[in-house]
Amino acid sequence: xxxxxxxxxxxxxxxxxxxxxxxxxxxxxxxxxxxxxxxxxxxxxxxxxxxxxxxxxxxxxxxxxxxxxxxxxxxxxxxxxxxxxxxxxxxxxxxxxxxxxxxxxxxxxxxxxxxxxxxxxxxxxxxxxxxxxxxxxxxxxxxxxxxxxxxxxxxxxxxxxxxxxxxxxxxxxxxxxxxxxxxxxxxxxxxxxxxxxxxxxxxxxxxxxxxxxxxxxxxxxxxxxxxxxxxxx
Numbered sequence: 001x002x003x004x005x006x007x008x009x010x011x012x013x014x015x016x017x018x019x020x021x022x023x024x025x026x027x028x029x030x031x032x033x034x035x036x037x038x039x040x041x042x043x044x045x046x047x048x049x050x051x052x053x054x055x056x057x058x059x060x061x062x063x064x065x066x067x068x069x070x071x072x073x074x075x076x077x078x079x080x081x082x083x084x085x086x087x088x089x090x091x092x093x094x095x096x097x098x099x100x101x102x103x104x105x106x107x108x109x110x111x112x113x114x115x116x117x118x119x120x121x122x123x124x125x126x127x128x129x130x131x132x133x134x135x136x137x138x139x140x141x142x143x144x145x146x147x148x149x150x151x152x153x154x155x156x157x158x159x160x161x162x163x164x165x166x167x168x169x170x171x172x173x174x175x176x177x178x179x180x181x182x183x184x185x186x187x188x189x190x191x192x193x194x195x196x197x198x199x200x201x202x203x204x205x206x207x208x209x210x211x212x213x214x215x216x217x218x219x220x221x222x223x224x225x226x227x228x229x230x231x232x233x
Contacts, residue, residue, distance in 0.1 A: 008053070014035075019109075023109045044073075051116065052077060052080070053082050067098065139212075149161040149163070153214055168189055171189070181227035
């Protein structure tokens with residue numbers, strides 16, 4: 001199951017806002033459209049977004065001011081500009097405020113989708129790499145903390161892992177979307193590769209599947225007579 005990316009579009013132009021929000025929904029984005037900076041800021045306080053797309057020229061609060069507020073109050077939320085303000089001084093100001101990209105209107109809808117997907121994939125990889133350096137992995141709706149032997153769901157529920165569960169999960173996660181062979185797992189964690197160890201391994205995999213059951217974008221797939229693949233869409 002593909003995990004939908006949540007986008008906040010802040011655009012005061014009725015026609016463009018409607019067109020972009022509908023087109024992005026057709027392309028499997030979860031889009032909330034706000035028409036001014038004040039209502040957008042309130043929405044950000046109440047919800048999580050993978051990315052925020054900002055216009056600059058808006059009533060009440062312009063995009064640059066909103067970006068400054070986002071950077072101060074929601075430091076982990078990435079944002080980009082999509083605006084007709086195309087002078088070099090505007091582009092430099094946008095990036096100086098912390099934007100991860102600056103797109104200029106008019107933009108082809110298909111190009112926008114490609115740019116958004118590429119950007120979101122890059123942001124995800126960077127976040128995963130950063131977390132890995134701290135022993136933390138963001139896995140869909142979960143955060144896995146290897147050092148604390150904990151799997152934390154987004155609602156705050158903490159699943160404490162046993163030592164073997166932790167070692168097995170770590171081995172599967174670092175080879176995410178790749179085959180992790182029975183031999184590799186058993187020799188690394190059980191220190192032997194025999195019938196009874198394989199039976200024990202299957203029990204531990206079943207436990208991990210149960211722990212991840214709240215997020216269907218996460219699967220631990222069995223490859224017959226070969227091993228397991230930890231898959232994250």
